Amino acid sequence: MAASATTNYDLTRKSFLSSLYSFRAVLPGLLAMLYIAVFSNNLPGVPNPFTLENLFYWLDGVIGPLNHQPFFQILNSNFVWNPLLLGFIIGNLLGVPDCWKRGLSTIHVLMPLGILMLAPHFIVGHAFKLGFRPIALCAGFMFLTATATLLLARLFKVDDRHASIIAGGLSTGDPHAGIILMPLIKAKGGQVLNASIGVIGFGIIAMLLLPWMAGFLDLPQKYLGLASVIGVGNGHQALYAAYESGYEAGRYALWFDIGRHVIMPAGFLYIFIAMFIRKLRRPDDPDVQATRGIDKFPLWLGVFIFAWILACLHLFREPAQHAVFNMVKWDFSLAAAALGLSLSFRDIAAVGVRGFVLTIATGVLRIVLLLAAIIVCIKAGLLPI
Amino acid sequence: MGGKSQRVDDQGFDYMANSGREAKDRDMCGMLLAIIIMAFLTLSQYLGWY
Numbered sequence: 001m002a003a004s005a006t007t008n009y010d011l012t013r014k015s016f017l018s019s020l021y022s023f024r025a026v027l028p029g030l031l032a033m034l035y036i037a038v039f040s041n042n043l044p045g046v047p048n049p050f051t052l053e054n055l056f057y058w059l060d061g062v063i064g065p066l067n068h069q070p071f072f073q074i075l076n077s078n079f080v081w082n083p084l085l086l087g088f089i090i091g092n093l094l095g096v097p098d099c100w101k102r103g104l105s106t107i108h109v110l111m112p113l114g115i116l117m118l119a120p121h122f123i124v125g126h127a128f129k130l131g132f133r134p135i136a137l138c139a140g141f142m143f144l145t146a147t148a149t150l151l152l153a154r155l156f157k158v159d160d161r162h163a164s165i166i167a168g169g170l171s172t173g174d175p176h177a178g179i180i181l182m183p184l185i186k187a188k189g190g191q192v193l194n195a196s197i198g199v200i201g202f203g204i205i206a207m208l209l210l211p212w213m214a215g216f217l218d219l220p221q222k223y224l225g226l227a228s229v230i231g232v233g234n235g236h237q238a239l240y241a242a243y244e245s246g247y248e249a250g251r252y253a254l255w256f257d258i259g260r261h262v263i264m265p266a267g268f269l270y271i272f273i274a275m276f277i278r279k280l281r282r283p284d285d286p287d288v289q290a291t292r293g294i295d296k297f298p299l300w301l302g303v304f305i306f307a308w309i310l311a312c313l314h315l316f317r318e319p320a321q322h323a324v325f326n327m328v329k330w331d332f333s334l335a336a337a338a339l340g341l342s343l344s345f346r347d348i349a350a351v352g353v354r355g356f357v358l359t360i361a362t363g364v365l366r367i368v369l370l371l372a373a374i375i376v377c378i379k380a381g382l383l384p385i
Numbered sequence: 386m387g388g389k390s391q392r393v394d395d396q397g398f399d400y401m402a403n404s405g406r407e408a409k410d411r412d413m414c415g416m417l418l419a420i421i422i423m424a425f426l427t428l429s430q431y432l433g434w435y
Contacts, residue, residue, distance in 0.1 A: 009407045019410035029400075091391050098394035105400040108408065112415035117423060189401060293404050300416040307423065316423070320430040324423055342392050342401045 020109070021102050029103015029338075036090065036337035040082035043333060044326040052082045067243040068250060073236040074207075076200050079329045080176055080336045084193075087340025096341050107338035111183045112300045114331035118180070119265070119307035120316035120324050127259045133382055134226055138259040141230045141370055142267045146171035149362045150274065156358045160290040161187040162195055162351060164275050166359050169199035170366075172267040173233020173260050179336075184272045184301070185290045189339055190347030191355075197348070198356040202363045203234040210367055211244040220385050221245065223374050225252025229260050231367045265308055272301070 012018065020026070037043060040052045056077050060070035096104070127135055146167045153163030164185045168177040175196040182192050210231050214224055228242035228249065235257075242253035275290040276297070282288045310316065316324060377383040393399045403411065429435060 010405070013406060013410070016410040016413045019407055019414055096391045101392070101394045101398055101400040105398075107400075108403045108411040109415045109418070112412050113419045113422075116416060116419035120423065183403070293408070298412060300412050300419075303416055303420065316427055317430065319435070320427045323426045323430075323435075327422055327426070338400070344391060 020106075026103035026106060028097070029100040030106065030334075031103070032100045032341070033104065033106075033334040033337040036086050036340070037083050037330070037333035040086045040337070041079045041329065041333050043079075043330055052086055053077070053079075056082075067240045069236040069240045069243070074204070074240055076175055076203070076234055076237075078176075080179060080332050082336075083333045084336040084340040087337040088343055089340075091341040092344060100341075104338040104341060107335045108183070110331050110335040110338075112298075114328055114335060115180050115183075116300060116304050116307060117324050117328045117331065119304050120311045120321045121328070122262045122265050122308060122311060123314065123321075124262045124312045125314065127262045130256060130259045133377065134256060135259050135263075137226070137370075137373065137377070138230055138256075139263050139266070141366060141373075142171045142173075142260075142263060143270060144369070145362060145366050146267060146271050146274075148365060149358065150271070152358055152362055156354050156361070158354045158358050159191065159351075160275065160278075160288060161185050162191040162355050163358065164271050164290050165192050165195035166199060166355055166362075167271050168268050169196055170202075170233075170359060170362060171271070172264040173229070173235075173238065174264060175199045175234065177264060177268050179332075179339075181268050181271060184268070184294070184298070185275060186293050187290075188347070188351075189343050190351050192339075193343055194348050194351035195355055195359075198359045200234065200237075201356065202359045203232060203237040205360065206232045206363055206367065207237040207241040207244070209364070210241045213367065213371060214245060217371060217375060219371075219374065220378075221248035222252045222385070223378065223383060224249035225254075226256045227370055227374055228253045229256045231370045233260060265304070269301075269305070 009018070038046055038048055039050065042048075042051055042053050056072035057070075060072055063071045066074060127138075149167035149170055150160075150163055153160065153166075158166075165178040165181055165187050168181040169175040171177075178192055178196050178199065181187065182189075187195075207228075210228060211224075214227060219227065224245040225242045225248075228238045228245070232238040232241045238257065239250060239253050243250035272291070276294065279288050279291045279294075311321075374383065378385065389399075392401045
């Protein structure tokens with residue numbers, strides 16, 4: 001069915017703008033995405049108080065803080081998950097009318113658009129205050145986690161597209177990265193959501209496990225904060241783990257987190273390039289599905305790298321950098337609404353639990369290696385107390 | 386409710402399918418829009434418009 005639709009497109013195509021279809025065809029879908037986005041997030045420029053985001057803030061106020069962290073922030077509620085959840089509920093309860101579908105297909109325009117606009121957000125210079133060694137630890141464990149996930153995926157017989165999304169989320173410490181990898185890896189929506197739920201689920205395990213394991217070691221509060229950032233990640237889950245170890249560790253986790261944050265693009269670029277080269281080397285292998293359909297390095301990804309270099313040179317200054325990020329919030333809110341509408345419970349469940357087992361195995365391995373590395377660095381005088 | 390019926394319309398158009406010439410065109414549209422938005426917001430700051 002999809003193949004015939006593509007063939008029809010090739011027959012009617014006049015220029016690249018043909019992929020935007022006609023305004024009349026896309027309007028219902030765009031409006032559906034707009035309403036879901038506007039009722040999910042407090043979007044810049046929209047004074048709507050009746051949002052899922054505000055409902056979660058209110059519930060956080062009722063539940064109270066958990067190690068200084070709001071409960072829904074521990075669950076990684078943000079401008080991507082809120083519309084995704086609302087779209088998922090609407091799609092599964094009420095269905096998706098046919099007239100929306102042309103408009104919803106603009107998700108494929110919004111994804112490269114949003115990823116490109118993310119480039120000014122990652123200014124590497126912001127992490128220089130940490131010094132070379134903590135940044136090297138963040139970068140080293142990011143690449144190590146990504147590599148270990150992709151290698152262990154063979155052992156656990158996890159589909160390479162699913163494993164790539166897990167590698168993205170786990171190594172960067174941000175389940176967003178999985179969604180960023182979706183168009184690059186050509187992963188299915190069910191694989192993306194299954195992997196992201198697994199990464200967030202393991203984050204909850206990790207935020208309890210890491211302080212417990214670190215309790216057996218005599219680590220300074222400062223490096224308990226660093227260990228939480230690298231070993232747990234996922235924003236408030238790392239903060240939960242750090243505050244569990246002590247107030248000072250929590251404050252240091254906030255301070256160290258920029259080291260994990262600014263190198264995130266290198267993480268998802270590494271996974272894409274590794275899987276792309278693997279596909280080029282094994283063009284006829286049926287087990288190699290990741291990046292299948294991408295015949296050459298995407299031009300827009302090259303533009304992303306160029307824009308990231310410009311960002312590192314501080315070309316995008318504040319407030320322009322924040323204005324661009326506000327556009328990212330709009331973009332991903334709309335795209336996540338369309339993704340949520342496309343998924344059923346069956347799509348997510350059909351992917352199975354192997355990915356979650358892989359996430360746990362790699363995640364626990366990372367925590368063990370990380371704690372060992374930090375102890376060695378302290379003993380060797382590489383991390384000053 | 387759910388599954389394929391959520392993605393495919395009665396004419397066989399799957400809104401989550403993204404391949405071939407159509408995918409490349411969508412990437413091009415996204416890329417150009419991103420460049421326009423980033424350039425506009427950055428240049429307008431340099432020009433002192435906000």
